[in-house]
Amino acid sequence: MPNEVKVKVMKAAAPRERTLREKAYIPEIARGLRITAAHFWGNLFIHIKRLFGIRTKERGSVTYQYPEERRPLSPRVRTLHRLVKREDGSPRCVACMMCETICPAKCIYIIGADHPDPNIEKHPLQFDIDLGVCVFCGLCVEACPEDAIRMDTGILEFSAYSREGMIYHMKDLLR
Amino acid sequence: MAFVWVTLAKIGVTLFWVMNLGAILTWVERKQSAVMQDRIGANRANIGPFRIIGLFQIAADSLKMILKEDWIPAGGNRFLHTIAPIISVFFALLAFAVIPIGNTLTISGQEIPLSIITTDVAILFVFAMLSLEIYGVVFAGYSSNNNYAMLGGLRASAQMFSYEITFGATIIGLLMIYGTLDLQELIRAQKGSIGGWYPRWGIFLQPLGFFLFCAAGLAETKRNPFDLPEGESEIVGYFVEYSGMKFGLFMLTDFLETILISALVTIFFFGGWQVPFLEADGFHFGSTAFLLSPVWVTVLQISIFFLKLTVFLWLFMQIRWTLPRFRYDQLMRLGWNVLLPLSLLNIFITGLILMIWG
Numbered sequence: 379m380p381n382e383v384k385v386k387v388m389k390a391a392a393p394r395e396r397t398l399r400e401k402a403y404i405p406e407i408a409r410g411l412r413i414t415a416a417h418f419w420g421n422l423f424i425h426i427k428r429l430f431g432i433r434t435k436e437r438g439s440v441t442y443q444y445p446e447e448r449r450p451l452s453p454r455v456r457t458l459h460r461l462v463k464r465e466d467g468s469p470r471c472v473a474c475m476m477c478e479t480i481c482p483a484k485c486i487y488i489i490g491a492d493h494p495d496p497n498i499e500k501h502p503l504q505f506d507i508d509l510g511v512c513v514f515c516g517l518c519v520e521a522c523p524e525d526a527i528r529m530d531t532g533i534l535e536f537s538a539y540s541r542e543g544m545i546y547h548m549k550d551l552l553r
Numbered sequence: 554m555a556f557v558w559v560t561l562a563k564i565g566v567t568l569f570w571v572m573n574l575g576a577i578l579t580w581v582e583r584k585q586s587a588v589m590q591d592r593i594g595a596n597r598a599n600i601g602p603f604r605i606i607g608l609f610q611i612a613a614d615s616l617k618m619i620l621k622e623d624w625i626p627a628g629g630n631r632f633l634h635t636i637a638p639i640i641s642v643f644f645a646l647l648a649f650a651v652i653p654i655g656n657t658l659t660i661s662g663q664e665i666p667l668s669i670i671t672t673d674v675a676i677l678f679v680f681a682m683l684s685l686e687i688y689g690v691v692f693a694g695y696s697s698n699n700n701y702a703m704l705g706g707l708r709a710s711a712q713m714f715s716y717e718i719t720f721g722a723t724i725i726g727l728l729m730i731y732g733t734l735d736l737q738e739l740i741r742a743q744k745g746s747i748g749g750w751y752p753r754w755g756i757f758l759q760p761l762g763f764f765l766f767c768a769a770g771l772a773e774t775k776r777n778p779f780d781l782p783e784g785e786s787e788i789v790g791y792f793v794e795y796s797g798m799k800f801g802l803f804m805l806t807d808f809l810e811t812i813l814i815s816a817l818v819t820i821f822f823f824g825g826w827q828v829p830f831l832e833a834d835g836f837h838f839g840s841t842a843f844l845l846s847p848v849w850v851t852v853l854q855i856s857i858f859f860l861k862l863t864v865f866l867w868l869f870m871q872i873r874w875t876l877p878r879f880r881y882d883q884l885m886r887l888g889w890n891v892l893l894p895l896s897l898l899n900i901f902i903t904g905l906i907l908m909i910w911g
Contacts, residue, residue, distance in 0.1 A: 404764070407876065414875045418589035425588065441593045 477518035510544035633696035641689025705790030709782030740825035815865035
């Protein structure tokens, strides 16, 4: 039998026998309480120091107090899209439809038209991204030959009261 | 007539400290769990720019509870559903009637004992109230027309019955030593010191009893690690069909019971309002004396009682946030196979020692 796959059966490790100390339960409870109490008093001390205005590098908690305090974002994290502008403020996009084609969620809707400048072939009349559908894969950014769309705004909060509200138009994306 | 006014005043004072402490405990629970888990905890409730470390959360919570819709499940027993939280909180509050917060206060020649009722059966009274409280939980489970609530109620009743035996049996050792059921007398009997070193508190005479009482008392409060009647992650428990202030009353009962058990531990094992070396007229260290007026002595006694109470509230909160919940069979095994024999052993050893040296 040439194609036989050999499977090695391994025994799962037996659960460790509990020591007498662990079985007695009380010492282990005391150990657990010591850990939590140490955290409690240590953190409380730091909080009190802060309360009295003593500057300290220690942090009493690992919390980011979100709306006021934000976690630093990695520079490569993909956030809300933006359309890059030319020097005159018009979008750099040439309506080549590369991003709309590659988009796996099919959330980009472009209507292109001839550009008045004869050196530039086309420009978008409409450039909508439905953020309710977008999966933030970043393929549109990769596909763009003109470097016209980027996902580097750092904005992660977008919400709306309706599905229509989640569709971002060109003027929103050009900001 | 004076007696009526004094009693009414004492009821007012007791309700004041008990209810306020219960309300503050809701905040303490959030903050303490947060601080010990390296979090910050509730700090957003505010009036204008003032947040005062989240203390407005108490007001926000109670406002929410009062304004919420009071909902009674279809097919539920309307009467029992309404009366269950009231029973729960009523008996929890009633138990505080015999809890002494100080010795006596002398006003214009009259001695006023600092507990609402001074009775020879105070301990039995507290235990009776604790047992009657179970009816609230059982009624809540029964009247909700909900399997999970029913399960919670059944679990609660089984757990309470199992642990109440230990609960009662552990303090028999104390009663044998001090020979009284009156809480005030029990505290007075804990005066003085053993061999001039330790205060004559229950913990030094009944160390095993202290552990057992704490364990059974925790089970009595229905909080972690004994919160199977509630079991919030699996059955939500006996108050699953409660909303608004009725649910709030059950929550309040939990905190009131925590206060009650802490007060009992303080009274039974840590001398209640007894301050070491403090006599009726001031401190006495051997031959040197530091005299105080009776009012200051009373103030000191009340303060030390609340200090001890706070320490135990802290400890019970810490235990509640440290230990995971028991499985139900583990709970029963612990109650019947470990705690009950140990409490009987405690009685036996105490009796033996009393027979030899007593």
